[in-house]
Amino acid sequence: AQTVTQSQPEMSVQEAETVTLSCTYDTSESDYYLFWYKQPPSRQMILVIRQEAYKQQNATENRFSVNFQKAAKSFSLKISDSQLGDAAMYFCAYRSGGGADGLTFGKGTHLIIQP
Amino acid sequence: NAGVMQNPRHLVRRRGQEARLRCSPMKGHSHVYWYRQLPEEGLKFMVYLQKENIIDESGMPKERFSAEFPKEGPSILRIQQVVRGDSAAYFCASSPGSANYGYTFGSGTRLTVV
Numbered sequence: 001a002q003t004v005t006q007s008q009p010e011m012s013v014q015e016a017e018t019v020t021l022s023c024t025y026d027t028s029e030s031d032y033y034l035f036w037y038k039q040p041p042s043r044q045m046i047l048v049i050r051q052e053a054y055k056q057q058n059a060t061e062n063r064f065s066v067n068f069q070k071a072a073k074s075f076s077l078k079i080s081d082s083q084l085g086d087a088a089m090y091f092c093a094y095r096s097g098g099g100a101d102g103l104t105f106g107k108g109t110h111l112i113i114q115p
Numbered sequence: 116n117a118g119v120m121q122n123p124r125h126l127v128r129r130r131g132q133e134a135r136l137r138c139s140p141m142k143g144h145s146h147v148y149w150y151r152q153l154p155e156e157g158l159k160f161m162v163y164l165q166k167e168n169i170i171d172e173s174g175m176p177k178e179r180f181s182a183e184f185p186k187e188g189p190s191i192l193r194i195q196q197v198v199r200g201d202s203a204a205y206f207c208a209s210s211p212g213s214a215n216y217g218y219t220f221g222s223g224t225r226l227t228v229v
Contacts, residue, residue, distance in 0.1 A: 004157075006157075037220075042222065043204060043222055043223050043225075044220065044222050044223075045158070045206060045208075045220035045223075046220075047218075047219075091157050091158070093157075101160070101163075101171065102148050102150070102160030102161075102163055102171070102174065103148075103150075103158070103160060103218070104160065105157030105158045105159070106157050107155070107156055107157045108156075108157050
């Protein structure tokens with residue numbers, strides 16, 4: 001079974017600074033997808049960024065980018081120019097590429113933005 | 116284009132009662148997933164359904180929990196004889212087919228068992 005580990009229960013960053021959230025995973029598969037989701041206090045789960053395991057290029061979405069290290073099974077999220085609206089829980093998630101499986105989530109990192 | 120609609124947003128049940136949680140997927144989405152989120156935890160997969168079929172229920176508790184996605188109408192997650200440990204946020208997500216682009220989640224139903 002796959003597992004996803006987020007080792008930082010909470011992170012704090014000054015507004016406009018850069019922060020990196022870590023995520024590692026364990027799998028024996030070669031084909032899979034990785035995601036970062038944001039959950040603000042409204043509880044809505046919002047997709048931030050996704051990465052296909054077969055792509056070597058790191059995904060980027062505006063101020064959000066990932067550092068995908070397949071051999072190390074690491075998938076960290078970098079948020080540049082942090083904004084107050086980025087404050088939320090961030091969850092890393094894994095999905096097998098071959099089947100109809102649901103997502104496997106980490107326990108989350110609570111991101112605090114200091115004004 | 117409405118997103119994934121879940122209702123009710125909040126549900127309070129006494130121990131032993133039944134809870135029914137509804138999920139209407141996004142228009143054009145035929146795949147529905149249910150997840151449970153306990154306090155201070157990430158979401159845990161429960162069940163994956165397509166219209167009239169349960170595809171994967173490996174995350175569902177063996178007793179008291181059931182799910183359906185009928186040909187017409189929303190998907191229903193049903194919890195019979197609720198206990199305090201069932202208190203959690205229950206999320207529904209939908210996808211048009213392959214979920215490799217990430218699902219669209221609803222806002223969840225917070226179930227409180229008193």
